[in-house]
Amino acid sequence: MTSEAALLPAGVGWTLLAAFSVLWIGLGIYWGRRNKSFEDHALAGRNIGLALGSATAAATWITSNTTMLAPQFALQLGIWGMLAYSTAAIGLLLFAPMAGRIRKLMPNGYTSGDFFRLRYGRVAWAVFLLFTLFYSLTWLVSMAMAGGILLNTLSGIPYAWGMSVILGVCVLYTMRGGLAAVIGTDFIQSLIIIVGIVVVGVAVLSHVPVEKIHANLAAERPALLDVLFPAAIMAIFNNLLFGLGEVFHNNVWWSRAFAFREGVAGKAFALGGLIWFPIPLAAGFVALASGALNVPVPAADMVGPLVVAEVLGEAGAIGIFIIVFCSLASSIDSLLAATADLMTEDVYRRMFRPAAHPETLKKIAQWVTLGLGLFTWAVCLPRIGTLATVLFFAGPLVGAMIWPIVTGLYWRRANTTGAVGGMLLGAGIGLFFYFAIGFYVASLIATAVSMIWVLACSALSKTRFDWALLREAE
Amino acid sequence: MPAIPAAAAAAAAAPPPSFSASAPLSSDTGYTRLDWNASGDVVVEQARKADLSDARTIYEGPNHALFLSGLGGGTYYFSLRDETGARSAPLKLTVSHQSLTQALFLTAIGFLVFIATVAVIFRGARDDQ
Numbered sequence: 110m111t112s113e114a115a116l117l118p119a120g121v122g123w124t125l126l127a128a129f130s131v132l133w134i135g136l137g138i139y140w141g142r143r144n145k146s147f148e149d150h151a152l153a154g155r156n157i158g159l160a161l162g163s164a165t166a167a168a169t170w171i172t173s174n175t176t177m178l179a180p181q182f183a184l185q186l187g188i189w190g191m192l193a194y195s196t197a198a199i200g201l202l203l204f205a206p207m208a209g210r211i212r213k214l215m216p217n218g219y220t221s222g223d224f225f226r227l228r229y230g231r232v233a234w235a236v237f238l239l240f241t242l243f244y245s246l247t248w249l250v251s252m253a254m255a256g257g258i259l260l261n262t263l264s265g266i267p268y269a270w271g272m273s274v275i276l277g278v279c280v281l282y283t284m285r286g287g288l289a290a291v292i293g294t295d296f297i298q299s300l301i302i303i304v305g306i307v308v309v310g311v312a313v314l315s316h317v318p319v320e321k322i323h324a325n326l327a328a329e330r331p332a333l334l335d336v337l338f339p340a341a342i343m344a345i346f347n348n349l350l351f352g353l354g355e356v357f358h359n360n361v362w363w364s365r366a367f368a369f370r371e372g373v374a375g376k377a378f379a380l381g382g383l384i385w386f387p388i389p390l391a392a393g394f395v396a397l398a399s400g401a402l403n404v405p406v407p408a409a410d411m412v413g414p415l416v417v418a419e420v421l422g423e424a425g426a427i428g429i430f431i432i433v434f435c436s437l438a439s440s441i442d443s444l445l446a447a448t449a450d451l452m453t454e455d456v457y458r459r460m461f462r463p464a465a466h467p468e469t470l471k472k473i474a475q476w477v478t479l480g481l482g483l484f485t486w487a488v489c490l491p492r493i494g495t496l497a498t499v500l501f502f503a504g505p506l507v508g509a510m511i512w513p514i515v516t517g518l519y520w521r522r523a524n525t526t527g528a529v530g531g532m533l534l535g536a537g538i539g540l541f542f543y544f545a546i547g548f549y550v551a552s553l554i555a556t557a558v559s560m561i562w563v564l565a566c567s568a569l570s571k572t573r574f575d576w577a578l579l580r581e582a583e
Numbered sequence: 584m585p586a587i588p589a590a591a592a593a594a595a596a597a598p599p600p601s602f603s604a605s606a607p608l609s610s611d612t613g614y615t616r617l618d619w620n621a622s623g624d625v626v627v628e629q630a631r632k633a634d635l636s637d638a639r640t641i642y643e644g645p646n647h648a649l650f651l652s653g654l655g656g657g658t659y660y661f662s663l664r665d666e667t668g669a670r671s672a673p674l675k676l677t678v679s680h681q682s683l684t685q686a687l688f689l690t691a692i693g694f695l696v697f698i699a700t701v702a703v704i705f706r707g708a709r710d711d712q
Contacts, residue, residue: 184652185614206704330653332613332680339686340612346693353700407648408616515700519708546681547612553693560696 115265116418116426122264125427126271129434130278136297137282137290147470150287151219151450152368157292159377162369165292166201166381168299168439169361175389176302176429176436177255180413182344183393184406187326187333189341191393196345197352201382204356208366208374210518214579221363222455227579228517229528236532238455240510241358244503245448249441249481251500253489256437263414263430272489275434279441280482283449284475288368291442298435303384305432310391312420317401325401333397344549347504351552354507357514361447449477501548505539505555506532512556512563521573527566535559597622599669602661607675614652615676619663621647626664633660635673654678 115122144150157165175194183191215224221241226234257272282290323334332338356362366374396412404419406412414433417425453474458465465473512535513528539555600621608615619625624645630638638660642649656678663671 184650185612187653203701203704206707210707326653331655333653335655337683337686338613339681339683342690343681343686346690346697349697350693353697405642405644405646406650407646409614409650409652412650511700515703519703519706521708546685550689553689553696556700557692557696560699 115261115263116414117264117423117430119265121423121427122260122266122430125264125430125434126260126266126274129431129438130274133278133294133438134282134285136294137286139286140290140293141282141286144287144289144471146467147453147474148467149289150471150474151446151453152364153287153289153292155368155370157365157369157373157377159373159380161292161296162365162373162377163380163384164299165295165365165443166362166378167384168295168302168435169365169443170197170201170356170381170385171299171302171388171436171439175385176306176392176432177259177410177413179389179392180396180416181409182348182389183333183396184399184409184412186341186344187330187335187338187397189336189338189345190333191390191397193341193344193348194389194393195386196349197355197389198382198386199349200352200356201378201385203353204362204366205375205378205382207357207515207518208362208369208378211363211366212369212371212374214518214576215367215581217581218367218579219364219454220451221358221360222451222459223581224363224514224517224579225528226455226459227581228574229513229525233513233525233528233532234455236529237358237510238451240503240506240532240536241360241451242448244355244500244507245359245361245444245451246481246485247500247503249444249448249485250488252437252441252444253485254492256433256441257489257492259414259433259437260430262411263426263433268492269490273486275437276441276482276486276489279438279445280478283442283445284478287471287474288364288446288450291446292365292368294442295439298439299384301435302432302439303388305428306388306391308428309395309417309421309425312425313395313398313402313416316420317398322398322401326397329400340547340549343547343553347549347551347553350508350511350556351504354504354509354511354552354556358507358510359447360451361443364447364450445478445481448481449474452477452481501551502540502543504548504552505543506536508539508552508555509533509535509559512560516563516567520567521576522567522570523563523574524566524570524572527563527570530566531559531563534562597665600625600663600665600671602663602671602674604674607677609677609679610654611679611681613654613656613678613680614650615654616648616650617661617674618648619671621663621665623666628662628664630660630662630673631657633658633673633675635660635662638662656680 179194182194225237256275257268260266260271261268417429516523535555535558538558539551542554543551603618627642628638629641659676661674
C-alpha cells in the first residue's frame with residue numbers, strides 16, 4: 110500500500126472508531142454477564158440458534174480479506190480470480206454435513222484439537238497444533254496489521270493507534286463475553302457488511318453500465334476477460350482447497366459446530382455459505398469497474414476503497430470505514446476466542462490440569478485471550494510489511510489437513526500413519542511448489558499429495574477405528 | 584526580467600522523474616506495479632514500441648505508483664514526464680504468461696481432488712460401519 114492522501118478527515122475516523130468501540134465493548138459485557146463456566150464462555154452453553162448461527166458463519170468468513178483481497182484478486186486475475194475467491198463459500202457449504210457428523214460423534218467435544226488427539230493420537234495432535242497455531246496466529250497478525258494500515262489509509266489515523274484500538278476492543282469484548290459476545294456482535298456486523306456491499310454494488314452500477322466496464326477491460330486489460338488466463342485458472346481450485354482447509358481444520362468453525370443447538374449446525378453453515386457467496390463477487394466487480402470509472406490504482410489492495418470513494422464520495426468513504434471495521438472485528442474476535450479455547454482446552458487442560466474446575470478454565474481462557482492480544486500487538490507494532498504475506502505460507506499447511514480430517518470423520522480405516530504423513534508430506538511438497546511456481550498452486554499440490562498418501566495408507570490399513578472413542582467424557 | 588514563480592523554479596531545479604526499478608521488469612501473471620520518484624505531477628505513458636512512437640497516456644496526477652493488470656503477453660515500454668516536460672528513461676516490462684498446459688493440468692488435478700473430497704463427505708460412513 111502506498112502513502113497516498115487519506116479518503117476521510119482524521120476527526121471523522123476517530124469519531125467512528127470511538128462510537129463502534131463503545132458499542133462492541135458494551136455489547137460484549139452485556140452478552141457475557143451470564144457466563145459462569147468454560148462451556149458457557151467457550152461454547153455459549155451449546156445453545157446457538159439458526160439465525161445467530163448463520164450470521165456468525167457468514168460474518169466470521171467475511172474478513173478484511175473478503176472486502177479488500179477479493180477486489181485485489183479480481184483486479185489481478187480477472188473474472189476467474191473473482192470466481193476463485195468466491196469458491197471459499199464451498200468451505201462452509203461442505204462443512205455443513207461435517208458439522209452434523211462432528212456433533213454426533215463428539216457430543217462433549219470442545220475443539221478441533223480434541224478430534225485429532227482422540228482420533229489419531231498425540232503425534233498427529235502435535236502436528237495439528239503446530240499447523241493450526243501457525244495459521245491462526247498469522248491470520249490474527251495479518252488482520253490486526255491490515256486494520257492499522259487500512260484505518261491509516263482511509264482516515265489518516267496513525268497506524269499504531271488504529272491497530273491498537275481495533276485489537277484492544279476485540280480483546281476486551283471477547284474476554285468479557287466469550288463466544289456469546291463474538292456471535293452476537295457477528296450478527297450485527299454481518300448485517301452492516303451485507304447492506305454496505307449491496308449499496309456499493311448498486312452505486313457502482315448506477316455510475317457505469319456493465320457494457321462500458323466490459324469494453325474498458327477488453328481494450329485495456331484483456332487478460333482479465335481471458336478464459337484461458339493461466340495464473341487465474343490455476344487459482345480456482347487452489348483457492349477453493351485453501352478455503353476448504355481453513356474451514357475444515359480451524360477451531361473457529363469447530364467451536365461453532367459444538368456451540369450450535371442440536372440440528373442447527375448443518376443448516377447454519379449452509380445458509381452462512383450462501384449468504385457469503387455473492388459478497389466477494391460484488392466486491393470483485395467493484396475492482397473490475399475501476400478502469401471504466403477512471404480510478405487510478407496505486408496498489409492492488411487499495412482498489413476497493415478507492416472506487417467506493419470515487420463513486421460515493423465522503424459518504425462512501427465513511428461506509429467503507431465502517432465495513433472494514435466490522436469485517437476486521439468479526440474475524441479478529443472469532444480467532445481470539447477460538448485460539449484461546451484451543452490453548453485452554455488442548456494445552457492447559459489436556460497437558461497440565463486435566464482436573465481443572467470449569468470456572469478456572471473460563472478464567473484461563475480469558476487470560477489466554479489477553480495474552481494472544483498482547484502477543485499480536487507486539488508483533489504488529491513494528492509494521493513489518495512482509496509479515497502479512499506469511500499467511501500465504503499457511504495455504505499448503507491447511508490444504509494438507511483436509512484429507513486426514515475428512516477421512517478421519519467418515520472412514521474407520523483412516524489411520525495415524527496416513528494422517529501424520531499426509532500432513533507433513535503435503536505441507537512440505539506444497540511449500541516447495543509455493544516457491545517453485547507460485548502461491549496459486551501451493552494449496553492444490555499440498556492437498557493432492559496428502560490425499561494420495563492418506564488413500565494409500567487407508568487402503569493398506571488393517572485397523573478399524575472405534576467411533577465410541579471420540580465420545581470422551583467431559 | 585520577469586520573476587519566476589517559486590513552484591516552477593523548484594520544478595525546473597528538481598531532477599527529472601525516474602522509475603524506482605533499476606532493471607527491466609518481468610511478469611508471468613500479467614500484473615505488476617510501477618513505482619517512481621518525482622517532485623510533482625507526472626504523466627505515465629505506455630507503448631509497445633521501444634522508441635515510444637505509439638505511446639499513450641495511462642495516468643496523469645500526483646501519485647507515485649500505478650498498478651497494472653490484465654496485460655497480454657509481449658513487451659511494454661513505460662516513460663514518465665513531469666510538469667516541465669522532463670522525461671525519464673523508458674522502463675521495459677516483459678509479460679510472459681505461465682504455461683497453459685501446466686495450468687490446465689493443475690486445474691484438472693484440483694478438480695479431481697475436489698470431487699473426491701465431496702464424494703467422501705456425501706458418501707458418508709454408510710459402508711464403514
